[in-house]
Amino acid sequence: VVDNAGENVTLKAEGVNFDEEVSDIFEFSSGPINASGDTLRVEVCISDCPYLASEPYIIDLIASDNACPLPQRDTVRMIFNVEAPPNTKPFYDSPSSATTLVRSQPEGVSVALDELLIGKDNDLDSLRFFFYAEDYDPVAYGISLDTVLDTKGEKRVNFNWNTSCQNFPFGDRNTFDLGIVLEDYDTCSFDSGDTLFYELEVVLPPNTSPQLDGPEALYNRQIKSSLNFDVSTTDADNDPITLSAFGNGFNLSNVGISFVGGLENGVIESPFAWELSCANLNITQTTSYSIFFVTEDQDFCEETNADTLEVVVNVVVPANNKPEFEIDDFYSLNINEEFVLDVIANDGDNSDLLTLDLLSVNSAPPSEGFSFERSTGSGRVSSTLTWTPECALLGENYATESYTVDFLVFDDNCPNIESQSISVTFEVSELAVDYGQFVPPNAFTPNGDGHNDTYTLSNLTDQIYNLPPDNCADQFQSIIIFDRTGSKIFQSSSREFVWTGNGADAGTYYFQIDYLNTDYKGTITLVR
Template structure:
């Protein structure tokens, strides 16, 4: 039965850099164990060690290796026994195996199931001392970690693979310990220890089976390993007979194949490769037929194949192996051929918009042929090229079609298509390739953009047009292209550096165009109004002429448009009045303030006494203030909606 539970170790609690271990203690062991002292009172400890939860400041993820399941086989005295303990690790860590003495632990018969294991270290079991030696015979070696089951050879385990091997010399039930250590980048990060038991019995004698290879279809001449070499040539027999038997009664024999120095294609059994011998109604000798494929090719080398017969004897099967050497030559094969109707004048010369079409034919007298298409340094599919194909007799006929478009235009004006006729005789690829170079003839001359915009002022990069409200500005544009490409004129409100800026209609502007092939015309109109003035910014219009071709060469012209403001005169501020009713300078007024202009409006004026008391306020730009009746010094403050301010002082003389 398998028990499992997920346990999460919080890094802020389990912060030991040495890692942790899990242990369970139980008592007691099987009383029939033959190699330890007092097995009925010996305890056992199940142990697993794993790395720290956090290593070098980072969470450390590790999976426990899955090693072999509990041992369920038995061994026979004086018979070689082996078992694969090799496991797997989900993280790809290296696993190393060795034998260890089983752990006894701290539990006993008085407390066989403690609620929790004590901390390590855990004492090991005590090995049974050797029996007294037979007079005149050498004393047997004592039991130990490296001699846990008496044998010749004694119990051992392969360090890298975990394969267990022993030829036991004593009957009984033997306990032994295996450790699986886990390494990552050369550093040990954990280990798991397991106890196993192996029963050693006295078994009936199992004689190994016998195998004979008969290279001729008939007759009884045996193949002689190490001396004979099978030679498999086209038109010759590719099959051998196998005769196998076993002197033991009621044996079931099975044939298998193991390549020694090659891989890939293997021979196969065309008749039954297993059966029973020396059973009621069964023959004493079985036969099978092994055939090598006609396509097998050793390329002049000698291949070695082990033919193995095994029985089902106890405790492990016995085998007989015949190593067969052979050389094989595949049937002759004619190479495929390929041709196109693209030539003979190569390279092909095309222009953008042309349709390229020709046939590609592949043929092979022996094998089915397929056509393949590739591009040298590019993918034909990315350019829209296709190769449709169908089979007619022993030919594969294809139709290449390509509508040349702008995807084919690049710095490299040559596109080389490669067509291949391929076959797979005896699973070996054979191919022949033909190339069709295509030159894309493409050139583009820049279009020309002309207009009646004024020239730039000295020291400025682009023309400037400044007009007062109510005027209308018009400019005409003409674009021509020597290649007769399609032309398109556009106008865009931009910033000073040509980036997207404003919508033309929001500034009272429009651009009417007549686009066409080779010629395009446009008329720009600006109704100078507060729409432009209220944008409070520099209005730059970029005119663009674009030629509709693979690599366009657009042309540009720009103009800066400004609304002429009427407040260009210098502002005059007055600071003395004499309100004596003589008709001269009787009232305070500021007639030379900037006039209202679009959304730039006079807000108000406020007049204060020298002590900060407001004595007058008016929202009217044409205000009149006659003074306060007595003389003195006053201060005034004028504001506009765009944030402009005018300040001054005023002396009132009676």
Template sequence: MVLPFTFLRHTLRHCASRRAVLWLLLWLSAAPAWATHIVGGELDLQYVQGDTYQLSMNLYFDAINGNPGALDNSFTAGIFDKSNNRLVTIVTLDLVNNTFVSYTSPACAVGSLSTRQLVYRNRNLLQLPANIYNSTQGYYVAVERCCRNNAISNIVNPGAAAQAFYLEFPAVVRGGQPFRDSTPRIFPPLADYACVGEVFYYDFAGQDADGDSLVYDMVTPLNGHTTAAQPTLANISNDVPLPGPYVPIIWNAGLSASNQMPGAPTLTIGARTGRLSVRPTRVGLFVFGVRCQEYRRGIKIGETRRDFQLQVLACPRNTAPSVTALPGTTGNTPYRPDRDTLRLVPGGSRCLRLRFTDPDASSMLTLSLRSVNYTGTLPTFSSTISGMVHSPGQPDTLVATLCFPDCLDTQGKVNFLDVIVSDNGCALPKRDTLRVAVLAVPTPNGLPTLTSTAGATLPLHVRPGQTLGFDLLATDPDGDPITYALSGANGFTPAALGATLTAQAQVGTRRAARFNWPVGCPAVTDPPGQVSELVFTATTVTPCGVRQAAPPITIPVVVDYSNAPPVLTSTLPADSAGGPPLVRVALGQSYMASLTGADSDKDVLVLNATGQGFNLADVGMRFTAPAGAPGQASGTFSWLPTCDGVSVTNGQAHELVVTFQLQESTCRAQPQTRTVRFAVAQPVAKEFLPPNIITPNGDDKNQFFTLADLPPDFCDARFKGVKIFSRWGQQVYESDSRSFRWAGDGVGGTYYYLITYTTGQRYKGWVEVMP
């Protein structure tokens, strides 16, 4: 994190004057240039979606000395298979953007250096289908154009040296699965110049959309096939791209890929950082090449290259600024970076007085901070003097105060922080760094305390239906805000069981809270009588954001619970070995039974009766149970049977099952039940002995076939009818009256009868007619 603090401001008039003088000096020292245009460039391939990609080329053009006729409206790019250099496809790149490249410090701009960035792009996007672009060695893209700047100082015959822009990318399928990759978008373009004898640095670090690892190195720029006489592919191959390998440029004597320009040290780039650095030892214009390789899971998958050039000028001398420090608010003993540690203690000074200056007239200085291993909030600057260094009537040295926050705590370890002062010199600012060692101890803060009125006799005992309540009091000696919390131990969750902890408003250093728990049946443990633990905590947050907690209070609680099952007695018949007893009651007769319940725990008892699959009232049953005293209950059952709700099968009435239950009002109730079967008693029938002969001869004896002893009608089992058939199956008589009389119709012989009831019962027989 960088925190800038600018102390000096140029006036417009002064800034313009300085820029004009600087430009004149640099222009006079610059080498002449003729017929120049291409500064450098690189290719870029970005994944869009599916099989679609965007191919672009950035071309950097000399806006001062460039030949306008060399500014192309389009380029032809070729995509080749790396395994055999076979041309796969041709792509046309059209000019879509033309802008100036910005300087790092616009005030340092010179008239001899101005660069345009030209962006060329395939307008219809690029299709890379997996059935074509599947070569395991991958592919490369190339664009060729001549020529470079005549004024380049480090290569042979620069005016005839061409450029081949080059990029590698992997197959779009790997292991049978899609393999997507976007090439790294490398480093911002370079528009600045370097000063001879001064360290020059520039950040060329790139970005990769896929998160691949990037590695940078210096490479020899590529020349390719084009020449000054044939500057484009259209001149030498009818605009058909030519495959590699591409001939590199030729370095001047004593130079190479690892020593591309005169310097001490020479031009280098950080393999991981992408940071260019050089201290040039000669004025001139120097071309250089940088390669950015991308790796995925340790395997190289592609690369992109940039050709560029750096101009070295003889600049006005710029002396570095300097910064010193004085601890505290008084005293004149300087802080010694290599020996002293700034110790920040409660009640002591937490500031460092900074004195910084610059021998160069009219310099504007800027302070910033850089962490080495410093943690926490950065300190802040405050200025007591502002003005321009060496301005008339002002002190030569500027003063600022650096104050560390009160809450800084280095945890007993020394933290290091760099204080950096930078000037506004050209081409790049110069700096001085003061490394400050800090050991900080924050102001002590007392711990909170917590007490309760639960009492000393523990565990607390409570029964279901009772309410447990007591108060808590938390105190913080510093008056920090107090927060309460309620929890339970070993899986016990009091809040889920209805327990609450309500905190009151804090008054000064104290904050009270009320615990309240209406104990219900869910609080009964299994088995009953086990200890449950209530845990109360009180925490505070100090002004420095440190969380502090009082020792927690744990209060054990036992929910007492025991229960003896109630006793049910009645005048109902007892169960038999075969199950619930059967009670038969004749139609029109009344049946009554009494039930009583008793509970030694004095729990409230409730008696009820329920029919299985029927409503008691629908079949003439009634159960009454008036409210009784605690631990007592009584009830009366009665039944006056009718045919309503009674069904009969084969002359037998269906059973009505009634369950009587004694229920107690307690947490783990043990209801007592009695089940009784009830049925309507079937009327007693005489023995059914139908006659089997009649003599309809007029002697008034056995004149008719009649059945006086038929089984009686019983609810829905009623006589339906009689049919009489001849021996040949012909029906000769039918009646639906129980009192039917059949005289045989004067024809003797054997006849057969069929008697049916509404419930499906059937009686068959025969009768002999003897006239």
């Protein structure tokens, strides 16, 4: 390589018609040009074995300098003819590789498929055997080669196969395409050999698949109903069998399904139970559920023998009627008089559970005498409103006032819950009292005969004998009874008073009844 003095030259080689790395064929990889401008001499050492077995091969020898700013390079293309050492291919002396060999072996035996595999090489090269198999490892399935003789030019091996399911997974795979390659160790390690091809099969013992039975393929069930059936599986071989179930896109327990399944010999029966409640199901997302029941046996060779049954459950959501109230929207009430109203609502679906309540806590009027309880009922619901209005509910000068009470009824017909509300107006008025209609009884007979034995002015059959009711303008205060001398012999501030006449002689007595704004006076005759 000739260049200017002092230039540093780098040498490399590249194969043109082959891909092997050949940069190391230079004895020296690089060197400088000396000050005298002498040439740089290097040796190129070509391999004894050709890079291509049957044709010349081409190499570019490239020299590069490091001149600045424009490095230069020069290339010499060389064509080499290298004759490889002579080599004859090894061959099978027994058995012949001319045809594919077919072998079927019963499960559970360990056999030498061919007594010997004999490979020979006329060049007396050393020999080796190896497996050629796609997508599986022969050793993982009990296949082995055991050397019997290994000399220059000849090698003998036993081709053995252990077909026991206890040791190898023939339940997963029991047929095999296998090549056994014979190759020599020639000087240049060219690919040269002979191959035996086998079609192998392990004959597995008979095994019947388990069978599922019990449920239908399709069920239509209304929401708030239940679904129950038994699932059974049997295996004619009486193998251990499993029974399980899973939902397509959902967890069985999360939707309220109870199913145990299990592992038994020969027969399994397991109950399936499902409460199709709104709490378990999200009907707004789906109304169709696919459930898969799977049974599989555990036979000696662990073959995959399964039976699967799909059950589709369609959840039916019926139309829902709104509940309706059976009350009016207006009622009149009087102060101090108890008002009773049965608040009733019904549902056209008849089976829905209804809940009746005030629409809100603010729906109740500001009255201690108001009472209404939340209630539930199937198809029909009622709750009793009782109300004895107080004077404080009236307006100025005891003017009539109106109060609105809001009631709500709703059903449990999921997922389409229906409700209804009603606003009822209650008109509260002052109690009109005719004080002139009061005619107090004027005699009683405390003789113990059970008739007219006490003197009272309440709860009497004839209304005119009872004390006038209280209203906001006038209320009962007291009753006082005097004898002829003006002495007080009985007094009470209770409207429910009872005078027995004890200690009093027969004769005439005087009473005074005081209301806040009204007074009554008269006589009472005590007859013994």
